[in-house]
Amino acid sequence: MKKTILVCCGPGCIAHKSLDVAASFQEQIASLNMDIAVETIIKQTGCHGLCSQGPLIRIMPDDISYYRVRPKDTEEILRSLDKAPVERLLYRDTTGANIKSQHRNPFYAPQQKLALRNVGEIDPQNIDDYKARGGYAALSKALTMAPGDIITEVEKSGLRGRGGAGFPTGLKWRIAAGYNNFPKYIILNGDEGDPGAFMDRSIMEGDPHGVLEGMIICALAIGATEGYLYIRDEYALSLKIMKQALADAENAGILGDSILGSTQSLHLNLVRGGGAFVCGETTAMIESIEGSIGEPRAAFVYPTEQGLWNQPTVINNVETFINIPLIIRDGGNRFTQTGTAKSKGTKVFSLAGKVHHSGLVEVPMGTPLRKIIFDIGGGVLGKHQFKAVQTGGPSGGSLPESLLDVPVDFDTLLDHGSMMGSGGMIVMDERTCMVELARYNVEFLAAESCGACVPCREGLRALLSILTRISAGKGELKDLEIIKNICEVLTHTSRCGLGKTAANPVLSTMKYFFEEYEEHITHKQCRANVCKMPDTGGAKNKKNNRMENGTKSNRMENGAKSSMENKNSTDTMNSTNTTNSDMGVAQCK
Amino acid sequence: MILSQEKLLGLLQKYPPEKQHTLAVFQDIQQECGYLPKEHIIEAAQYLKTPLSQAYAMATFYRSFSLTPRGKYVIKVCDGTACHIKNIHEMRDTLARILDIDAGNTDKDGLFTLETVSCLGACSIAPVMQINDEYFGSLTVEKIYDILAKFYEVESYEKERSEV
Numbered sequence: 001m002k003k004t005i006l007v008c009c010g011p012g013c014i015a016h017k018s019l020d021v022a023a024s025f026q027e028q029i030a031s032l033n034m035d036i037a038v039e040t041i042i043k044q045t046g047c048h049g050l051c052s053q054g055p056l057i058r059i060m061p062d063d064i065s066y067y068r069v070r071p072k073d074t075e076e077i078l079r080s081l082d083k084a085p086v087e088r089l090l091y092r093d094t095t096g097a098n099i100k101s102q103h104r105n106p107f108y109a110p111q112q113k114l115a116l117r118n119v120g121e122i123d124p125q126n127i128d129d130y131k132a133r134g135g136y137a138a139l140s141k142a143l144t145m146a147p148g149d150i151i152t153e154v155e156k157s158g159l160r161g162r163g164g165a166g167f168p169t170g171l172k173w174r175i176a177a178g179y180n181n182f183p184k185y186i187i188l189n190g191d192e193g194d195p196g197a198f199m200d201r202s203i204m205e206g207d208p209h210g211v212l213e214g215m216i217i218c219a220l221a222i223g224a225t226e227g228y229l230y231i232r233d234e235y236a237l238s239l240k241i242m243k244q245a246l247a248d249a250e251n252a253g254i255l256g257d258s259i260l261g262s263t264q265s266l267h268l269n270l271v272r273g274g275g276a277f278v279c280g281e282t283t284a285m286i287e288s289i290e291g292s293i294g295e296p297r298a299a300f301v302y303p304t305e306q307g308l309w310n311q312p313t314v315i316n317n318v319e320t321f322i323n324i325p326l327i328i329r330d331g332g333n334r335f336t337q338t339g340t341a342k343s344k345g346t347k348v349f350s351l352a353g354k355v356h357h358s359g360l361v362e363v364p365m366g367t368p369l370r371k372i373i374f375d376i377g378g379g380v381l382g383k384h385q386f387k388a389v390q391t392g393g394p395s396g397g398s399l400p401e402s403l404l405d406v407p408v409d410f411d412t413l414l415d416h417g418s419m420m421g422s423g424g425m426i427v428m429d430e431r432t433c434m435v436e437l438a439r440y441n442v443e444f445l446a447a448e449s450c451g452a453c454v455p456c457r458e459g460l461r462a463l464l465s466i467l468t469r470i471s472a473g474k475g476e477l478k479d480l481e482i483i484k485n486i487c488e489v490l491t492h493t494s495r496c497g498l499g500k501t502a503a504n505p506v507l508s509t510m511k512y513f514f515e516e517y518e519e520h521i522t523h524k525q526c527r528a529n530v531c532k533m534p535d536t537g538g539a540k541n542k543k544n545n546r547m548e549n550g551t552k553s554n555r556m557e558n559g560a561k562s563s564m565e566n567k568n569s570t571d572t573m574n575s576t577n578t579t580n581s582d583m584g585v586a587q588c589k
Numbered sequence: 590m591i592l593s594q595e596k597l598l599g600l601l602q603k604y605p606p607e608k609q610h611t612l613a614v615f616q617d618i619q620q621e622c623g624y625l626p627k628e629h630i631i632e633a634a635q636y637l638k639t640p641l642s643q644a645y646a647m648a649t650f651y652r653s654f655s656l657t658p659r660g661k662y663v664i665k666v667c668d669g670t671a672c673h674i675k676n677i678h679e680m681r682d683t684l685a686r687i688l689d690i691d692a693g694n695t696d697k698d699g700l701f702t703l704e705t706v707s708c709l710g711a712c713s714i715a716p717v718m719q720i721n722d723e724y725f726g727s728l729t730v731e732k733i734y735d736i737l738a739k740f741y742e743v744e745s746y747e748k749e750r751s752e753v
Contacts, residue, residue: 352713
């Protein structure tokens, strides 16, 4: 009997020494060779998902998942292969029962893996492994289709770009295909720069050929013969695996002068990003590939018409491309069966922060936040209270508990002042200060602003200085009005998405956590004890506040006091607002 | 470390002399030297037929380049959102105190460079840092001491060996 041991070698598990585990398996197999009855293959795969419990391994075909495996456990695991599983390494649920199969683990059970269909299942550095799971079959099918029909399927699927903006992919391709101007280019956006996001790297590192297959199908559809993979330089592993995949695909006759023996050709080049967040923006990325600094172009002409070297260009995100082979293989209609009315398919999130199970999660569009955070994520770490979840990275927004039942899709998140972004999801408990979080996000965006347009460069700088002042307990009520004005200018007049969305972290925290701004300004208090306040000592007394003064009665007293004061100050402000309609404070509430 | 003329030429000639390869050439130089020496920027610009001003703009715009020599070990402390809310600043301050440098600088022995980066993409093991290619996750202040102690141990061992 043959067994396969899948050892997760995603970044989380590697940090937990999963490479040592894989090596130990190999050593043990060599030394136990005569001794064990089953033939065993070790595969180093991409991310299995539940990174916080790594290193993870999975034994197939029995579907046994082990967690927190150490090199010293490998012999016992090998010896158990034809016997009962090693109980102590299984997942234990809240009732104390051991769970053998991944599908019954509460982290995995509600998930639906479309984009991640191969991630964690195959050896990413082995093209035959990909083919054995039906890889490149969609490409063969696409080669028999007319380019227009490929695009029709993508249009039917309702697939929207997974990079954040949610532009319909089929429409983008249709526009680019419509220009009779050659050569045309395709670009893979693998410059995952948002803090808190690791979906794209997990896909590139776990299923590189799936990404390539999606790209090649796109090239066939729009008539591109050359393309680029733009990947962050920080992602050494992604670069290594994609480079290997490119070479393997060329050797297998899948890429190059003749795609699978057809008359179509496609050449792909790898470009390492330079560590600039703004290069995730389409036109900035084009500038960067051309060998310039990554300043976005003014959006009068779209890249689909004049992109790379002013030729028609399609740029799609990693997760967008990985969905393409599925759509072509099963047809666009099948894809629409998952998701909501306007957002089809699934979305991969990287769930992190103060949550019990952090890792890579894929759920149908429309899944409520509560299900993702509490069912899949297992709720907030320790005995702490949920406070907020930030979606969409630093340019997304933070949503409070009252919005946890909102279905997650492109449009509902926008309606509530946040956005899908590329899929980072950070859970926060009561120990995070929302004012400081806004300041932190703005600090990041101000540092990453390329400086080409004034609203973004100067607006973010001004916002940062005001938020820094407020979080140091030196804010004034009129600051809130100024913030609102700056945010409006930023949103409407910035050149690219970085500036246009930069107000989200500020406006959303002002909308949902206004009382914290108020406390910082009026009472010089930070309820999370994060900000250093001039009078009370704030973070300086952090330990004392939490451990000694933080007794129940004391806290309640403080809480009651500040909420009473809040009420008073709100009343005052409301009355001010009636006399000065431009005040803006009450509107923010 | 500055490359010999021959080695630099070998590195440049891997790419056609076109502006579009500036990023790649700089990345290779940085990988070899640990930073971008001024001489090499000048020569690369000439080779790539790019005005020096534009080459310099590239070298300063992209965050991954350094214009000053870096240490043997580059410590990248992640300041992504997940790390931020898990108090990564405490680890950063500890590192800064031990190494006696601020973020962005190299210690006096040229051994460690301390940098903060916006996100290492390993949020599920936050707070996290990277030393050269190795990730260190779920950090605590105590762990920082242990990790650095190991590096110092290796260094003093190697130093002793080279002296013998």
